[in-house]
Every structure is written in structure tokens, then in C-alpha cells.
Amino acid sequence: MSQFIYKKPKQLQEAFSIMKENPAYSIIAGGTDLMVKMKDNRITAKVIIDVSELNDLREIKEKQGTIYLGAAVTHTEICKSELLRGFAPALVHASGLVGSPQIRNRGTVGGNIGNASPAADTIPALMAYGAEIVLASAEGVRSLALEDFFVGPGRTVISPGEVILSIEFNKLQATQAVSFEKLGKRKALAISVVNAAAFLEIDKTKAVVTKARLALGSVAAKPIRVSAAEEALIGYSLSDDKIKEVAKIVSDSITPIDDVRSEALYRKRIAGVLTQRTLIDAWKQLV
Amino acid sequence: MEEKMKIKFLLNKKNIEVEVLPNRRLIDFLRDDLDLIGTKLGCGEGDCGACTVIINGKTANSCLVLAPQVDGKEVITIEGLGDYDKLDSLQQAFIDEGAVQCGFCTPGMLLSAKTLLDENPKPSREEIMRSMSGNLCRCTGYVKIANAIEKVANANN
Numbered sequence: 001m002s003q004f005i006y007k008k009p010k011q012l013q014e015a016f017s018i019m020k021e022n023p024a025y026s027i028i029a030g031g032t033d034l035m036v037k038m039k040d041n042r043i044t045a046k047v048i049i050d051v052s053e054l055n056d057l058r059e060i061k062e063k064q065g066t067i068y069l070g071a072a073v074t075h076t077e078i079c080k081s082e083l084l085r086g087f088a089p090a091l092v093h094a095s096g097l098v099g100s101p102q103i104r105n106r107g108t109v110g111g112n113i114g115n116a117s118p119a120a121d122t123i124p125a126l127m128a129y130g131a132e133i134v135l136a137s138a139e140g141v142r143s144l145a146l147e148d149f150f151v152g153p154g155r156t157v158i159s160p161g162e163v164i165l166s167i168e169f170n171k172l173q174a175t176q177a178v179s180f181e182k183l184g185k186r187k188a189l190a191i192s193v194v195n196a197a198a199f200l201e202i203d204k205t206k207a208v209v210t211k212a213r214l215a216l217g218s219v220a221a222k223p224i225r226v227s228a229a230e231e232a233l234i235g236y237s238l239s240d241d242k243i244k245e246v247a248k249i250v251s252d253s254i255t256p257i258d259d260v261r262s263e264a265l266y267r268k269r270i271a272g273v274l275t276q277r278t279l280i281d282a283w284k285q286l287v
Numbered sequence: 288m289e290e291k292m293k294i295k296f297l298l299n300k301k302n303i304e305v306e307v308l309p310n311r312r313l314i315d316f317l318r319d320d321l322d323l324i325g326t327k328l329g330c331g332e333g334d335c336g337a338c339t340v341i342i343n344g345k346t347a348n349s350c351l352v353l354a355p356q357v358d359g360k361e362v363i364t365i366e367g368l369g370d371y372d373k374l375d376s377l378q379q380a381f382i383d384e385g386a387v388q389c390g391f392c393t394p395g396m397l398l399s400a401k402t403l404l405d406e407n408p409k410p411s412r413e414e415i416m417r418s419m420s421g422n423l424c425r426c427t428g429y430v431k432i433a434n435a436i437e438k439v440a441n442a443n444n
Binding site: 001002003004005006008028030035036038039048050052076099101102103105187189 | 290292309310312331332333334336339342345346347348350351352353355356358399402417418420421422
């Protein structure tokens with residue numbers, strides 16, 4: 001591991017000053033991704049800034065129908081949060097499938113997003129909830145749709161001097177549901193071969209879909225939404241034929257790769273299967 | 288630039304004040320600086336769980352923690368669970384049930400089991416299996432380890 005100075009600011013503003021004075025910094029919270037990269041000297045920062053206990057990044061709260069999730073909230077804390085268990089169960093499910101208990105005790109949602117792995121489990125779930133990511137810097141805050149945050153594997157649009165402050169999304173209404181599914185090589189401690197999340201909003205009287213979001217991970221260079229598949233759902237009830245049609249659109253429109261965990265062809269098939277499973281599950285929650 | 292920094296924390300119920308290099312991993316700090324070699328270094332990437340310690344009541348892979356990050360925290364290693372004269376009930380159960388073969392995963396397994404039973408004194412078999420999901424064992428097939436944990440859980444009222 002390279003040499004560096006370790007700083008643990010008590011306030012966000014202090015973190016911004018440290019970043020300004022030390023351009024060659026890296027941010028650490030749980031360290032579950034960063035430490036591996038530092039061990040292999042893939043990251044050689046001169047200053048490591050620990051944001052794991054900044055109060056602004058530690059909150060889970062609800063305000064006027066919006067859920068506010070601080071970036072330094074751990075997966076274990078997500079799993080235990082009554083608020084999230086009630087209003088974002090698919091996120092709780094996704095966080096509960098990240099790594100191992102040890103990883104979930106330290107790994108944070110902001111870290112899972114900032115690490116920008118195409119296979120990250122919380123990202124498709126949060127994209128299905130329609131989440132926005134809030135970035136903070138000395139100049140102020142900006143927010144963008146979560147799917148617009150990623151550029152490619154490990155690369156995001158975050159600027160020097162910015163930290164991920166929070167993730168925000170609306171509480172689900174009675175007409176809305178989200179489902180998340182992951183396939184790994186084993187049941188525990190596995191990086192996803194493919195993961196998928198589906199959001200459905202229905203017109204309860206007509207039992208047809210009025211709004212849909214389908215998000216998938218590990219099927220492209222970054223977590224993606226499949227808008228063609230989403231559009232194909234609008235105005236329809238979820239018949240067997242419709243589910244198959246949508247799953248096929250997903251399989252046909254993604255561009256996965258062969259890698260150590262799986263092969264492109266298998267990923268295309270599994271993406272379709274997981275799309276079917278999440279759609280059926282979300283639909284069952286509603287009708 | 289590589290200056291040591293002073294950290295204070297509670298290690299196995301004792302207050303510790305010590306100087307450490309900022310880029311020291313907790314696992315190396317425990318084993319090489321403090322001679323607490325019960326904690327094992329396996330994969331160094333958070334996959335195997337051999338380096339599991341308890342930080343503020345929660346298990347963590349000590350290979351993925353920087354030593355300065357435990358400043359102000361409470362850390363328990365396998366040396367803090369019990370000793371030769373007075374074993375923890377989990378340690379005794381591991382012996383009685385034959386849950387130890389090569390022993391490399393055992394310290395981590397015991398600490399994961401300890402936090403499980405602290406949080407949930409009467410876990411189901413399924414909960415016991417899940418609690419081990421961050422600790423790899425290549426010898427036992429996990430059954431005897433689960434039996435040992437279950438034995439202690441059954442003794443809990």
C-alpha cells in the first residue's frame with residue numbers, strides 16, 4: 001500500500017477544505033472496495049479522507065413523501081431501518097444480498113454507487129425507485145438521476161471536490177411496487193452475474209401498467225435502464241405473453257460481456273429470466 | 288510524509304493508546320505491531336473472513352480496515368473472547384462438536400457466531416447458516432460448526 005495521510009473531518013466543510021488543499025485524495029467510508037484497490041496499488045492517493053462519520057451522510061429520514069438516504073449509511077443499517085423496510089423493501093432486499101455480513105456492516109450505499117461497478121446490487125434497485133443522487137461540494141449541491149451518474153466501469157460524472165451526499169427517492173404509493181432479483185455463482189458472498197429491478201405503477205381499476213422502470217446490472221459497461229422494454233409495458237396488463245415479450249426486449253437490447261463470472265450469452269438469457277421474475281413479483285404486490 | 292499517528296481505542300476491554308502508520312491495515316497492526324496473531328490473514332480482499340474482528344459490536348474484515356479507523360472504537364479479537372483457563376461457551380462447543388479441523392477459519396467463525404448470539408440468542412438453523420456466510424471453511428463442510436453454535440444457542444434461555 002502506498003503512503004498517505006489519513007484525515008477524518010468532523011464537518012462536511014472541513015472535508016471540502018481538505019480536498020481543495022490535497023487534490024490527490026481518495027474518499028473512504030467502509031473501505032470494502034477502496035482497501036482492495038489500495039492493497040493492489042490501483043489507487044495511490046496522497047490523502048485518504050474518512051467520511052464514514054460525517055453526520056450529514058449518516059441520516060435515513062423521510063420528509064414529505066421523499067426518502068433521504070445518507071451516503072455513509074451501511075447496508076446493515078439499511079436492512080435494519082424500519083422506514084426502509086416499510087417503504088423501500090426491494091432496496092432492503094438488494095442491500096441484504098451485498099457481500100457478507102462483515103462487508104454489509106461496513107460497506108455503504110454511497111460507496112456501492114461511487115465505486116461504480118456495473119454489478120453493484122443497490123444501483124438497479126435504487127434506479128427502479130427512480131432515485132436521484134445528490135452531490136455536494138464547497139460550491140453547493142447538485143442532484144441528478146442516478147442512471148446519469150455513471151460513465152463506465154469505475155467511472156462517474158463526479159467532479160474533483162465533490163462527495164456523494166445522499167440518495168433521494170419518493171415513497172412508493174399504493175399503486176406502485178418494486179422488485180429486485182440477483183443471480184450470483186453462489187447464494188452468499190457472490191458478485192452478481194446479473195441483477196435486475198422492476199418498478200411498476202398500475203391503474204388499479206383497469207389493472208394495466210401506467211408507468212414502468214426496468215434497471216439491470218452486470219449487462220453493460222454501467223447499470224442501465226431498458227426504455228424499450230419499459231415502454232412496451234405501458235397500457236397493458238401483465239399477461240404471460242406480455243412478460244415474455246418484455247423479457248425478450250431486455251435480452252435483445254443489452255450488451256453484456258464474457259468475464260470471469262459469466263458469459264455474454266448466458267447473461268442475455270438470465271437478464272430475461274430475472275426481468276420476468278421481477279415483473280411477476282412487482283405485479284403480485286399490486287393485484 | 289509517512290508520519291505515525293496516535294490512536295486510542297478499547298482493545299479486548301483494555302484501553303490502548305498507540306502510534307500507528309496511517310497506511311497500516313488493522314490486520315497487520317493487530318498481528319505485527321500488537322502480537323495478536325489469533326486473527327488470521329487469508330485472502331486480504333474481504334472474501335474469506337479469516338481476519339474477522341468485532342468493531343463496536345459488529346463483525347468486520349480487519350484486512351479492509353485502516354488502523355486509524357478504529358480510533359475511539361471498541362475492538363474485540365479472538366484473544367478477547369476467552370483464554371486457555373476460561374474458554375467462551377462457543378469455544379468449548381467448537382471443541383466438543385469437532386467444529387475445528389485445520390483451525391484457520393476458527394477465530395473468525397467464533398467472532399461471527401459471538402455477534403450472532405449477542406444480537407439473537409435463539410437463532411434458527413437458517414439464521415446460523417446465514418451468520419457464517421462471510422466466513423469460508425474448506426475443511427468441515429460447515430455442519431459441525433453450525434452444530435456447535437446451535438448447541439450454545441439451545442443452552443440460552
